[in-house]
Amino acid sequence: TRPLLEIRNLNVDYGLGDDAVHAVRDVNLTIHRGEVVGLAGESGSGKSTLAYGVTRLLPPPGVVSGGAVTYHPPTGDPFDVLNLSPAELRKFRWAETSIVFQGAMNSLNPVHKVSTQLMDVIKAHEPGMSKRARLDRAKELLKLVGIAEDRLESYPHQLSGGMRQRVMIGMALALEPHLVIMDEPTTALDVVMQRQILGQLVELRERLGFSVLFITHDLSLLVEFSDRIAIMYGGRIVEEAPSADIYRDPKHPYSEGLLRSFPALRGARRELTGIPGSPPDLRGMPSGCAFHPRCPKRFEPCDTRIPILGKPDDHVGPPRSVACWLHPVTAG
């Protein structure tokens, strides 16, 4: 399959110079066309920062301090998202890539009906479309996300959390983007609702053919719904593999710990032990592998040298990569 978005050596800092906090470090990740990629990691690992950096929505003092983000439109030439002008960027944001933010369901405007908000999104990008056509499109979008069309006349407070979340997804799909990024949209919802919404998004992906980057700390959801999973720790991706491989045979002790932090939705039960200790402080990162102070398998090189992310030398089979001294990687 062809790549849609290629993130290369991305670095994102908050602040400048000596005060800079390095929130995303040297991240490489490719999302292919039609693929659902899950991004997991504990709070503070840099997941949102990565999503904002890639879409150029970083709030100050966030800055992309290095790297490239190449977008391959289905038609036309590839371009670097980091070099787009403000006007090009506005277009890119809804029509090519749309993002549903963390807590998005609370970002609907409380004083406007659902219909107005959906139609406004459509209007902003298709100013020539008639009101009638926009209303039809709004109905279609609601139907797509499983909400009855009479809900168009509702105000956000008249909808459940799950419905508001679906309305946000409908808005994100309004311009038929090729990539939908969902940043932990489900934390405020109960587990049953989380599964329903992610399941529905995956189903829509099959029908409409977009790619999804789904960000959460609940790895069990990703195991069930995504094609590939990338796991972040302390601003770096520490493991990336097909979902089934992460589930069956996690290579990084951190991935293993995360898998033991959430009950599996299906398959064999694991003992839930979680990960002892807490995520690192970005202002005082441990030397070597950032995970070593919490790692039950640490050994000699771990506290002095940073492992690089790559295909383990002893690995055969579908592509996967890991950054851990237990699985040596040949550079280059």
Ligand code: ATP
């Ligand atoms: P969560 O699961 O809680 O959403 P996350 O993985 O999305 O976490 P980020 O929000 O990307 O993590 O934050 C990564 C790091 O960057 C954190 O250590 C955070 O403290 C830091 N950070 C985020 N925003 C800012 C900011 N505006 N200024 C300084 N540091 C920030």
Ligand code: MG
């Ligand atoms: Mg976040």
